[in-house]
Amino acid sequence: MSRVIRREFDVEERIAEILKRFVGKRFNGVTVTEVVRQYDRGLEGRKADIAVLKDDGKPLLLVETKKEHEKRSPGAGKRFIPTSGEVLGQVFSYAAILKRNGVYVPFVATANDKQIAVFVVPEDIDKHVDWKAVDRRNYARALSNDYIYGVLRPRCLLFHKQIRFAEDFFAEILETLTGIYVKKYGIEEKKQPLHYSLIEDLRGFVDFLTPYIQDAITLGGKYKEEIAELVEDYGKTRGYTPTPEQLTREMAYVLLNKIVFYKVLERHYELEPLRQLYREGIASTVSQYLKKLSELFSKAVEVTRDFEPVFHTGICDRIDVVENEEVLKALDWLIELIDEYEIERFGDIVGYVYEDLIPAEERHALGEFYTPKPIAELIVKWCVRTPDDRVLDPGCGSGTFLVEAYKRLAELKLKRNFSKVRFVPRDVHEQILSQLVGVDINDFPAHLTAVNLAMRNPKAPSTKLNVVVKDYFKIVPGYKYLRPFEVKSVEGERLAEVSFKDFDAVVGNPPYTRWTEIDEETQDMILKLYRNTISKYGLTPQVSRGVEPGIYTYWIIHSTQFLKDGGRLGMIISDSWLQTKYGTGFFRYLLMHYKIHAVIDVSARVFPVPLIGACIVLLEKCPNQDERLNNRTVFMYLDISQGSLEVSEVLELLEKARASKLESHEHLFPSGAKALVRVYKQGDLLEYNDRLINLIFRADDILNRLRRHPLITSLATYFEPSYGNIVYLYLASKGVVRGVRNVGGNEFFYLSEKGAGEFGIPKEYLYPLLPSPRYLRFFTFTQDDWDRIKRDGGECYFFLCHKRREELPDPVRRYIKLGEGPNAQIRLRRRPGESVGRPVSESQAAEARLSRRDLFLDWYDLGGVASAPIVASRYAQYWHRFALVKFEVACDDDIMALIPRGDVSLDEDEMGALLAYLNSSFAKLYIESRGRTTGGGALALEANILMDMPILDVKKLARSDVERLASLFDKLEGGARRLGGADEVENVFGSVLAGELTDKGSIKPGVEGLFNTVIRDIDYEIAKMLGLEHLVEYVRQMVLDMAKRRLSRAGEADVGSLKGSEPAVAPKPARSRKSEKPSSKPPTARLDEWLKPQ
Structure with missing residues (x-):
């Protein structure tokens, strides 16, 4: 089989170079004494890529960046999934060999150019490897699946995340590992939730597969002739022609989505089980594997008489992959992963992976960011109040807000917590779908929304789902269109009348896009619709003067027209308006059209992209001026640097603050999180003409005093x-x-x-x-x-x-x-x-x-x-x-x-x-x-x-x-x-x-x-x-x-700092084996107890 070679840099060299900067430095009392590449002491003829040695001269950490048989292969550092069985088998075999020779290594890591996974090593690791496989260097069989999924992943995986080749990134890793080693931290304190490690697993699969697809359908950076014409036609219908990098990544993602969805349907319909085709000898080449998958997907459409757009995806069905055994292993690994965890139990986990279809810098330009579920839950719970509410998400992406709206409506209709509902009855399911409307300019996320909602009840897909593929600003509220909209459903596109007016709730996460990044046609449409309004409130873009309001300001102005009086708008938007001059004009618009219930500024960065800080706005449309003027507006700053918050705690505090006569106070939550709360009578804010951040921190009290002093000038x-x-x-x-x-x-x-x-x-x-x-x-x-x-x-x-x-x-x-x-x-x-x-x-x-x-x-x-x-x-x-x-x-x-x-x-x-x-x-x-x-x-x-x-x-x-x-x-x-x-x-x-x-x-x-x-x-x-x-x-x-x-925006995204009502999902119990029984002992807090032999 051919080998894909795409050498950008040597991962081992990059990591070692950074780690060597810490030699002689102490972390939690542990000194990094040496960083050794190709470490072979006590490894019986093998070499670990990197060893970080501590005070006693023994390794604190082993890092593997290549499979052993690829050690001399350029670019091999990119060609594996860090948590695959073969890779884990290799690095844990090295730890077991050292343990057999009297050296216990407490931590191991696997890394490629995109991700790193770090594990605690059980003290009895030498009792759990297959020594015959280790001696033969057959690392794929060194660890049993039961041990990987029953012990290593749930108990020993500290974190699996995207890697940054930066000093502070690896310094944080060393601080964490040494802190656990000296028992400053318990393992549970530092362990990443399983949900997020699974997200990285799926991202890792897309990262791995993409270059193999790209090599199959391109030549010299251009599409091969047989696909170039299809791409051109695709571009005409989609509105842009994807680059080879974009299309190949989307193809990899679509294949992932098909496999996940098939495995979901497999549990509800009489479908042939999708097994590990390479391991079981059903497919011996990549082309055979893809052909068999295609047959299974077509059979799923036939058996269910539904879901055709899930499995028949146009140009993405033309996926081709260069022949390579590693691809076969990766496909097997993905199927095994889905079987072990039943991934759909984790909610919209695939939606997180959707972020990576477009590189971060391009996502920033397009303004596309995935919303953490608890944020969506908070907004939806506040906005949706009755079982008959109609809900609009005008930029639905992969459907996070609409899924939360579905759950909220189900709770209101069925009078019980959604966690107690396995599947919503078919009639209620169809009622709810008819109350939800989503819009997205891109057909791919719109398709994902349809699939995401359909998964709420796979046995009862509905044609009543309304997800419209259109530019939001081209939808005029209340206007009677001459032709119906094309909407997405699990049954494909259909023609339908969609009523775009009198919504009870408008929710979402508007694009994070500056004026100059909006296409000219949409700019013209915004100005045509709202020229007078944006002029009145000082929101006219003046790029040469640095006045460049984000698209979310016009998004909310547009959304106002779709709400009925008394309807609620809840959105998470950029917090930049709180510290800009145009923000005061935007705030004045809100004052004149809404009861502003709350502006909630969150200390933790909730998006996994460092460029973005966010706040939540909770608004109620109100034409009555007296009601608006007498409304109590809350500005809340949530400091989640210590502890965490439940959605219910935030909503409860908000209502208490609005009911209280206190104008400001600090609130300490049981977890250690804090809230700074400022309450204003809305009418008192009409004359406010300064940056909104001062309504939270009140720096103006000091600054105005300074300005009045005779010794102060400008x-x-x-x-x-x-x-x-x-x-x-x-x-x-x-x-x-x-x-x-x-x-x-x-x-x-x-x-x-x-x-x-x-x-x-x-x-x-x-x-x-x-x-x-x-x-x-x-x-x-x-x-x-x-x-x-x-x-x-x-x-x-x-x-x-x-x-x-x-x-x-x-x-x-x-x-x-x-x-x-x-x-x-x-x-x-x-x-x-x-x-x-x-x-x-x-x-x-x-x-x-x-x-x-x-x-x-x-x-x-x-x-x-x-x-x-x-x-x-x-x-x-x-x-x-x-x-x-x-x-x-x-x-x-x-x-x-x-x-x-x-x-x-x-x-x-x-x-x-x-x-x-x-x-x-x-x-x-x-x-x-x-x-x-x-x-x-x-x-x-x-x-x-x-x-x-x-x-x-x-x-x-x-x-x-x-x-x-x-x-x-x-x-x-x-x-x-x-x-x-x-x-x-x-x-x-x-x-x-x-x-x-x-x-x-x-x-x-x-x-x-x-x-x-x-x-x-x-x-x-x-x-x-x-x-x-x-x-x-x-x-x-x-x-x-x-x-x-x-x-707080500068660190890694703390998407878990705000917790929703959905409990964390535990892994399924490992399948028992006669040779080893899973321990019934509960997790303990300290390293010595955690790692005692089972």
Whole structure:
């Protein structure tokens, strides 16, 4: 059989390189003494890929990244599923061999380039391997299925998750493992719920199969002739032509979906059992396996007289896979997994895997994110109140909200908890389906919704299901369409009248899409429908001014039209509106159309994509102004950094808060989770005109007091903030040039010393460059700092050419030619749909410069560099460092440059005093309350935010005060240099606070931190000057609370922090074998008891 080779990097090398950084470091009192590749001590001629050794010289952890017979195969690290029997057999055999030789290894891991699985090793592992198979190196038979599914997976699997090749990721793993090893943690405390490990299993199958499909249907990155025509037709009906990567991944997912659904039907109909066809000798090649599956799927349609669109899926039925024994094994493994766990018992587990059909960055652009079930449950339970409610989900995806609505309606109709209902009676099932309407622009998730709902009662599929494939904004409420909609059902597409008006509830998770990411046709439709409304409430997109409301604002405006009076809207939306100016306009729209019951901000990141923070809005449509004005609106911040919450607890607290006369209070839940609750009379909010985040944290009380103080002025008094200090960026920041605020091709304008030399560019056309805020680690930037960038081979020069072409030397003219024309060699990054990136000369910024020939001589001319004595990182995770520039450099647009106004002159001490204030907790409070939260919990500064920033008016201070603050700034800079930078959380906040603020597992112990030392001194000195000493600790605590809220988005998604009513599903009991009986002993909390021999 052929072998698929797609070498991107060596997984073993990448993991080992990261782990070696921890040599000599201690985790929970355990020192990593050595990291060894190809570890062979005591392994009887075998070699483990990586061994992490502890203080006694013995392994703490073994990591396998390849199957043994593929050790010399390039790319083999990608070619296995980390939890397959053969892979587990190999790594546990190594642990058993070492145990036989007197060395107990407490942990093992398997990893490829996508996933990692980490296990605790039972102390009696040597008693549970088949030694004959181990000696023959037949690892597929080294462990019995009963042992894998009855012991290892339920008791010993700590976690199985997507891998990140980053230091903090592996530091967290080591912190967890050493904590269990020294009995600081019990295994149950750290074990991942089975639900999530199964999700990774299914993702792993799709990841594994996709490249084998791609190699079968493509050649040289293009579709093979026999499928190219089908793809073209498919693109015409679908609205876009999928790339080979997209289509092959979808084919793998569809096959997974078919197998899962067949196994479900197998338990309800007289169908031939789908067995492990390769292991049982029924299929010996991949083509035979696929043919047999196709026969079974067709038979399922025939027997059930239903479900044709599940099993007959158009182009995805044309799946082809290159011949490889590993594919046969993977298909067998999937069937075995489904048999062992009856996956449908875990709810919409396949819906999670749907996320991975589209890579994360593309999902972000499309705004598609899967909603955790408890979030959907909370929203649906609040919105759906009677058994006859009609429910609309206008962006239904794979059906999470509609499934929860189904369960809620079933409970209301049958008067009992859904967990007590095995199958809803057929008549009730059909009633419920007729009350649910879903819309999705994409036919594939719409199809999944239909399947998901049908699985509520596989014996009673219904044609009454209404899932419409259409752009939501093209559905006008109450309009009588000339032709019926095409709707999806398990029986296929059908024509039906769907009434889009007077819904009792509209629920969902709108797309997380910015205005510029919406297609032009939909933009036009939104403006046509709601131009007056969005103008009235300040929601008109103004991209050049940075006003770019998310699509969810228009989504809710549109949804309002579908609700009946008194109907409820519940959605989880981006939390960005809470900290933007347009958010106040959106809030005003809500005030005028709804009783705003609650805005719930959640500390834990609930989506598995770091770019997304979210909040829940619960609204009741109300045309009566008096009722709206007298409504009590709750703003709630849920801090789930400690403990967890039940959906019922949140709903109960919400109702108590609305009924209470208390305006604000903190609530502590039994689990340790906390809620900050603010209650307002809705009428009192009509005149509110500031960022909504301040209705939760009330930073305005302090900031307004600052603004009224005679020693406070705005930053605009002294400086003009700019996105970088290159003249084009400065003019674009001011609006003099109407263009994007980037140079338009860093690939061309930013050069390393080596690159500049290779192109022969003379020094007069090169200007020292600060290319990224990651080099701005301290509170000053010096020539030594710049020299370090140059020595390390970084981009250290900026191509500065303010001359006409005819005046330029030949090397410069040749270099410019590389960035222009059809033969350009230096191009912009390729955008979706482009085969190659455009020439740099065709960037938006270049075109903007060409339109202003009065300022710029040509597209390559950026005008020059403006002097900026103070700069700050535009984005910061922990603390925005305002730095004194001691060496003149050109700054990238990700660096905010403070350019002095023409009449401003500050001496050295005044500059130092101002910098002390800019790096204080008072300035930090302003930034936390006004800054824009971005990906991974970072906080963004914008020019307009800096313009309005209250600062000390250093010209009005006594000279002695100026000198004291300047001295403290010097102390701050010295402290940062000693710590090695102010860009690490421990160095800013100290080890203790860093652990509370983040979920990093690798906090450096014993660091006191700048916040607890010199920044504290600065805070008290400023407060003393302003007469606010009594408020210092309040300000500092508020900074910590707001930072904690933001940073909680930066860790891994804590989708389990909010718990629904559905109990966790336990694995089925393992099949008993005569040779080993499953232990009846309950799980214990500590390692020594957990791992005692059975």
